[in-house]
Amino acid sequence: MNNEFDILKIQELLPHRYPFLLVDKIIYFEKDKKIITIKNVTINEPFFQGHFPSFPIMPGVLIIEAMAQSGGLLSLLSSNQKIEEGYSIFFMGIDKARFRNPVRPGDQLKIEVSLLRPGSKIAQYEGLAYVGEKLAAEASFTAMIGKK
Helix, strand or coil: CCCCECHHHHHHHCCCCCCCCCCCEEEEEECCCEEEEEEECCCCCHHHHCCCCCCCCCCHHHHHHHHHHHHHHHHHHHHCCCHHHCEEEEEEEEEEEEECCCCCCCCEEEEEEEEEECCCCEEEEEEEEEECCEEEEEEEEEEEEEEC
């Protein structure tokens, strides 16, 4: 199985679109285990206009959202369910969120999400976000796949 997927495959799976689609590429996928995604952070991101104009930093909440979208991709790819079939992924909760290093324009955010507890309805994940070798953020979160 191909472990890399481009933005077109991501858009088949997730309902998010610009400016809220925060995953550009899947570089690794292991069914029911792990996904690694990429978010290319550019100065053209709309949030940089206000966060902060003189020292642009990607908001932590959007890093967590990128993790959640990556977790959604992991679950949707693992279950073979698709948005067009009427399924979606719903973020339910977050724990232990920590922000370690800023994410700036020009950075490539590598997001690693592991499935801690798979479930037919509710799953638990652990997410780590890196810029290069530096940990930028980490969190545990829950989500569910359900009918729209």
